[in-house]
Amino acid sequence: MADVVQYRLERMLDELEDLEKRGIFSRTEIAEIVKKRRNFEYKLKRPSPLKQDFLSYIDYEKHLDSLRRLRKKVVSQDLKEQGIKKRKKKSSSDIAGVLRILGIFRLAVTRFKGDIHLWFMYLEYCKERGHGRMKKILPQVLRFHPKVPGVWIYAASWEFDHNLNVAAARALMQNGLRACPDSEDLWVEYLRMELTYLNKLKARKAALGEDSGALTRKEDVDDKQWRDENKDLFMSLDGEKEGVDGTGVKEGESGNKKDTFREQGSVILETIYNGAIEALPTSMSLRKRFLEVLDGIDLAHSEELKKKMMDGLKRDFGNKAEYWDWLARLQIGDLEKAKNMSKKDMLCQLNKAVDIYEEALESMPSTEVFSVYTNFWKDVIAPKGEDSQVFELADISDESVEFTSRLFKVFEKAESMGCITEDLTYHHISLYLELGRLEEARNLAEKFSNGKLSCSMKVWVLRVSIEMKWVTRESASLGKDDLRSVFGLLQNILSKVAISEAESLWHMAVEFFSNQPKYFKKLVEIFLVFLTKENEGDVPLSSAIVNYVHQKDGLQRAREVYKRFVATPHPSLTLYKNCIELESNLAFGGDKNALSNARKLYESALTTYKEDRGLWRDYYSMEIKMGTSKTVNAVHWRAKKILKDTTELLVSQNP
Template identity: 60%
Template structure:
């Protein structure tokens, strides 16, 4: 290994002597360069060099070459601008960087990012190795569409070889026929080349215009035609008009040659893409965007054909109808009523073809975007100028929710949105009737909807009187218990928190809710992590009734079959907080809780760590050592997780 490194360093001798002779680096700096390069070369000659070793060497050489170029410019200025011939040091740095990239890509052939760094450096330097590197990349990664696109783009834009670029794209389509990007970029390349041919004809004076569609020019031409008498010269004759019309006809004929050819290309590529990926919806929308951006012959007929094919193949896809409706209004800003009615008709047709929840969600989102959108300042900005239009949209949105309910394709999210809309409109009674109907039917176990229903019931009671009556409290309690008995404790966190907060100062009803929790926790068990109902109840009682009541309560929960690790941790924290304030029974109770928890969770390393940390801080060295010894005995496979006995 040392002989190889020494041989490589000796081959750098001419370069280093040239750098010193030209005054770019001093002898001491050259010695430092040799030292750094020797270190990097030894790293690369290891049995298993890392990718970072190659990248660090490349970065060092790039910085060194940049410094060389700066000093060369400085020397050139001092010599009065007299240029000297290029020597070996002008080429050696780039050549060495390319060699390191070549070694790196040979070592890490599967690293696409490294390959592209290599190619970008070759392209930036305009080095001839670019073509060879591209060929290697295509050979190693033929199934990566981006590789073919990059190679074709370089041939087309930099190497100016259209035939090679076309061959690369066609080979890429054979290797990756299902790549959407390849089909789209191939079409762009062909149309771009056709536009360049058109521009060449224009530069030679044989034609005019280009294939890019200019809507401003079309509008200006229409205005001029409508007001052509304003532009008519006084000495203009009928023969001049005929000659002008003849010239325009000839230009249109010439333009049609390119337009027809472009249309043929689009038809061919479109047919191939549809055959290769018939289920890809986005590729057809991208073809339509390209078609609308170019001025091709019979483009309207081609557009109709693509739209008909899309309707035939994707009429059961909600995304198709959403896209088609939004095509009617390219931008929600400033749309008129006619455009909006067309979009609504599309959504209504989509609802008949695809009566699904996804279709309803897209329809609702469209209407919400039309009603209001958040501007940059964060305030709602109504796009319709009059308040009447907004009211009409809101009523239409409500009709969509009702239609979704009648079709049976409403989801819990849509139901919550419908109720929330009624609440925003101030229709509290309607919202209450609707949510009662939903909760008693399809969504009898929908927690989010029940949470919303309880909040509405509480609001109605509050509106009726500031202090709820016993009948109202009992009604809320029974309503809450009816849903809590149907779902698991872990799924009803918001319901439990809402109920406990509402009845926190109503001891009689709070105790009934606690009894319900004991019954459910005995059946489902407590939580080991996340939301812990028993811990929440203990904390409420601690704040309201004090420590002794909280201890009595957590003893009842710990007596259940599976109280859960989260409950143990909460009780331990409670006792440790009391012990830190000087309460003498806090530490012994915390030890008992740890022992009870370890009886079930003896393989939990974090529990042993917490127990050991407590003994180190509050206990004695003997108790801490005893806990550490027990933990090592229990955790045979997780000893590394434990702290040392002396920590």
């Protein structure tokens, strides 16, 4: 290994001498460079080099080459000021850095052939440096990763944009589609490439004065972002009918040529679209992306093509709520671009979207349709935010009451058609709460929790929280009847479900009654009964109750409670650790009984969790800090007997 590293360092001699001779680096700096490179080379030559070793070496060489170029400019400027003619011929040091980085990349991808990210880093560096090795690397990537669509797109883009070889780019895309027929990106990029090529042909004709205009999207106020993302793709065929000299072109003279390009574009799109839906018949998103492309260009028979696509979408996806939701929101999507539309027209567009949802309910009444329908209205009503899809209707404040009323009608319709769900009910009740209509929310929650959704924890949690707000709406102080009412409600539902299913309700109850000793005690007793009866495993609520008792009633009461919890059939390890932490902290503070209690807890925990290494480690650590040599050795001997290997225990104490 040392011979190989030495050989590689000796090959750098000419480069380093040239750097010193030209005054770019000093002898001291070169010595430091050699030292760094030697360390990196040794790392690469070890039996199992890491990917990070290669990346660190590459990063170092990139920074070094950047520094070399900067210093070279400074040296050249100094020579110019001194009147010395600058040498234009490149020396060995000018190309050695790039070659070394490429060599390290080659070694890295040879070692980690399956790392696609590393291959792309290699390709990007070749592209950045304009190195001819790209044409050798691309076939290698395609050979090792034929199932990665991004590789085919990258290779085709290189051929199309850099080598200007449309035939090769087309062949790569078609081979990619054979290898990855289920890739949406490949189908869409293939279409974009073909239309871009057609656009270039059209632009060339226009530049030669044989045609006017090009394939572009129709002008729109809000198209800037779309143009930025697709700036080299499409220009409109029905743009200004002017020649290259600005003179008008007669419609009859250019019409046939224009129609030829528009017809070709239409045929290309239809052909690729048919192939795409044949390969991916169940992909709705792919068809939506094709529609976006079609909306962005001007082709012959574009309306007919769009109608065909829309009919196909309805035929194949008309039984899915996602389709109807997209179709309805498409009406509002057009509205976003109409900045000067009147209030009346905006509401008209909104009503069109509503009609689509109603049509969906007639053809396929389901919970999914009601879910997207209610989400639509919530998006219309909700204030504008980063993550909300609000459709520029926030300014129509006069209509907000009507919109809310219509949303309530959708909820009521879902109930009447038997399509009510837990989520719909939750949002229905939550809407009343958001509007400050607490009594109506309370009545609705009571109705559903005692009726169709009596087993829904989500609805029960909401109902209990509403009841708690109801009894404290006028005063923070609670009357006996209020306390009795809330406790009875909680007792009723908590007695029907397992602790793990109603954990959030238990937490609410513990927090609500934490200042009511009488009811809190009853709650703990109920919890203990269920804990014993159900033989629950890891229940974090036990620890929460111990902490509440410790804060409110003091240490002695907390010890009484956790001892009762520990005495249940299967106390959780989380409870043990929480109680041990409580006693350990007290022992550090000087409590005489705390250390003894902590040991008892450890011993109790180890009867159930004797194979838990973390428990033994914590026990051993506590004895190291607060015990005697006798207790430390005793714990270590027992741990070694059970775990066999106690290296982890000793290492953790010697950081």
